[in-house]
Amino acid sequence: MITRDDVAYVARLSRVQLDDADLDRFAPHLQSILSYVEKLNELDVSAVEPTAHVLPLRNVAGVDDAAPSLANEDALRSAPRTSDGFFHVPPVIE
Amino acid sequence: MFETALQWLDALRGKAVSAREAVEAAYARIGTCEPRVHAFLSLQNTQALADADAIDAQRAAGMPLGRLAGLPVAIKDNLCDKGIECRCASRVLEGYIPPYHATVVAKLRAAGAIIIGRTNLDEFAMGSSTENSGYQVTCNPWDIERIPGGSSGGSAAAVASREVPAAFGSDTGGSIRQPAALCGVTGLKPTYGRVSRNGLVAYGSSLDQIGPLTLDVRDAALMLSVIAGHDPGDSTSAEVPVADYAAALHASVAGMKIGVPREYFVSGIDPQVAQAVRAALASFEKAGAEIIEISLPHTEYAIPTYYIVATAEASSNLARYDGIHYGRRAPVAKDLWDVYTKSRREGFGDEVIRRVLLGTYVLSSGYYDAYYLKALKVRTLITRDFDTAFERVDVIATPTSPTAAFKTGEKADDPLQMYLSDIFTVSVNLAGIPGMSIPCGFTDTGLPIGLQLLARPFGEPALIRAGSAYQQATDFHTRRPAQNGIAG
Numbered sequence: 001m002i003t004r005d006d007v008a009y010v011a012r013l014s015r016v017q018l019d020d021a022d023l024d025r026f027a028p029h030l031q032s033i034l035s036y037v038e039k040l041n042e043l044d045v046s047a048v049e050p051t052a053h054v055l056p057l058r059n060v061a062g063v064d065d066a067a068p069s070l071a072n073e074d075a076l077r078s079a080p081r082t083s084d085g086f087f088h089v090p091p092v093i094e
Numbered sequence: 095m096f097e098t099a100l101q102w103l104d105a106l107r108g109k110a111v112s113a114r115e116a117v118e119a120a121y122a123r124i125g126t127c128e129p130r131v132h133a134f135l136s137l138q139n140t141q142a143l144a145d146a147d148a149i150d151a152q153r154a155a156g157m158p159l160g161r162l163a164g165l166p167v168a169i170k171d172n173l174c175d176k177g178i179e180c181r182c183a184s185r186v187l188e189g190y191i192p193p194y195h196a197t198v199v200a201k202l203r204a205a206g207a208i209i210i211g212r213t214n215l216d217e218f219a220m221g222s223s224t225e226n227s228g229y230q231v232t233c234n235p236w237d238i239e240r241i242p243g244g245s246s247g248g249s250a251a252a253v254a255s256r257e258v259p260a261a262f263g264s265d266t267g268g269s270i271r272q273p274a275a276l277c278g279v280t281g282l283k284p285t286y287g288r289v290s291r292n293g294l295v296a297y298g299s300s301l302d303q304i305g306p307l308t309l310d311v312r313d314a315a316l317m318l319s320v321i322a323g324h325d326p327g328d329s330t331s332a333e334v335p336v337a338d339y340a341a342a343l344h345a346s347v348a349g350m351k352i353g354v355p356r357e358y359f360v361s362g363i364d365p366q367v368a369q370a371v372r373a374a375l376a377s378f379e380k381a382g383a384e385i386i387e388i389s390l391p392h393t394e395y396a397i398p399t400y401y402i403v404a405t406a407e408a409s410s411n412l413a414r415y416d417g418i419h420y421g422r423r424a425p426v427a428k429d430l431w432d433v434y435t436k437s438r439r440e441g442f443g444d445e446v447i448r449r450v451l452l453g454t455y456v457l458s459s460g461y462y463d464a465y466y467l468k469a470l471k472v473r474t475l476i477t478r479d480f481d482t483a484f485e486r487v488d489v490i491a492t493p494t495s496p497t498a499a500f501k502t503g504e505k506a507d508d509p510l511q512m513y514l515s516d517i518f519t520v521s522v523n524l525a526g527i528p529g530m531s532i533p534c535g536f537t538d539t540g541l542p543i544g545l546q547l548l549a550r551p552f553g554e555p556a557l558i559r560a561g562s563a564y565q566q567a568t569d570f571h572t573r574r575p576a577q578n579g580i581a582g
Contacts, residue, residue, distance in 0.1 A: 006455075007451065010451050010454050010455045010458065011451060013454050013458060014409065014438075014447075014450050014451055014454045015413075015416070015431075015434040015435050015438055016435055016438045016439050016442070016447055016450065016451070017432075017435035017436050017438070017439040018439065018447075022439075022447075025444075026447070026448060026451060029448055029509050030448070030451060030452060030455065032509075032510050033401065033452060033509065033510055033513070034452075034455075036397075036398060036510055037398035037401060037402055037465065037469075038398075039394070039395065039398050040395060040398050040399065040402075040468050040469065040472055041468075042395075043392075043395065043472060043475070045468060045471035045472060045474075045475070048471040048472075048474050048475060049471070049474055050467055050470030050471045050473070050474060051470055051471075051473040051474040051477060052300065052470055053300050053330075054286050054300070054477065054524075054525060054526030054551075055286060055287050055330060055332060055526065057329075057330065060326075060329040062326075070193055070194075071193075074193040075193065077191055077193065078189060078190045078191050078419075078420035078421065079418065079419055079420060080189075080417065080418070080420075080421070080422065080423035081423060087418055087419060089418055089430055089433065090427065090428070090429050090430050090432075090433060091429070091430075092429075092430050
């Protein structure tokens, strides 16, 4: 059973600020979806390997050549706030 | 007037029409349809006309031109086009100007295609109706009181209403095929890895693929041949040679083995959809194909598996929207925590928040094994079902969607019901195989019905072969919306 506290905990992990009305609204949605996915418990998968990815992937190493990278002004162009060529954030340490 | 991409390209090559005229015709049609359809989030008239003039000048000078030279196309608003705002239909990305092209966009531009605008979607491609856009609701051109499907609903509606001859979308759980079915157009999701995802805003990275929405299979084959191929910019793109898709257009289906999964004709499917798909199978049989009943026994587990895998990947991918690097920042935030949590609350719509919460939950300590790991194991079983089936058949045929287009708002308050509308499409992404939806009939109220064709990995030529043979024998793909929708 998904409680409001569970939703609040997951919202904290997700870095999404939810108010009381949000918690009341989302809790039953998550509950109904999670009850539905319980259906997977009908299957015994103890001997099955997981598939995280369908392709037989292998590591791809880039060529070690110097090349132009993203210009500072391009990287910052869409930032909501910048100063002196940096992303601007509120103070992290008091 | 010209309709399909190939018709437009013939006219452009024969100088019956200039690129500028083609682009102007697209904007004129958009001017007529958009007040009712709302397929586009933004148009880029100035740049498109400049691009068209450049193509016309090159043609006049006798310079070599790309395969799509002068063709107006639209792209979904989750594909990066350098210097043009890309919002993914989300408020959180307001003001984001990509500093680079998606590989697909670069390939389209190199081929001479002219991008005329960006189409609407469910925010971050999360949805099946294009109602979850942060900006506008797109309507189905066949009946404007109904949804166009989603998440590439804007691209499907733009093609169905003949605003553009071709549009591009992305498909994570059916987001090209389902809107194609509901809007009566052709939609192709390539094999995972066939088309580079570089520059596609990520939703479910192990599931996402980019593909075309067009008026017929011939155009789909052309568009795929332009965008397919290995890309060093996407480490998951496959180093598999690109097939000659045009060559598959003229092959017959005589002797082709077409599998029909018994699990796909279950309760919940609209009888008119089942009937149209059965009629399509009869048409294949008449053309010499062999229809074989097959079983995909884990079909009923696909939706729960998909919604665990996709939301888990989404919760990770969407962590980057922090109000700092790009997009929108909450105007009132006292510290860093506030910047993150308020920007995300204010910027994301409800469905995105729901999926981020769900994905975080299934990955969280204590639930990872019970949900996420379990889903990955069931994903193996679903993939094996297809492997086994493709030992016996060349192509699998199913309905694309259990119903025709539903009414706007009908499922908006019931997320689980909305998820169930993807029942026939999600397993294809879990297995990474290619799938295509083509029109195969209409309901008695005139709504399009889609037939889904599936093939083994990199089996796009088989889809094109079957689909084009079907379209040579039928005319569903040539019908245009009228009566309840947009006229003429």
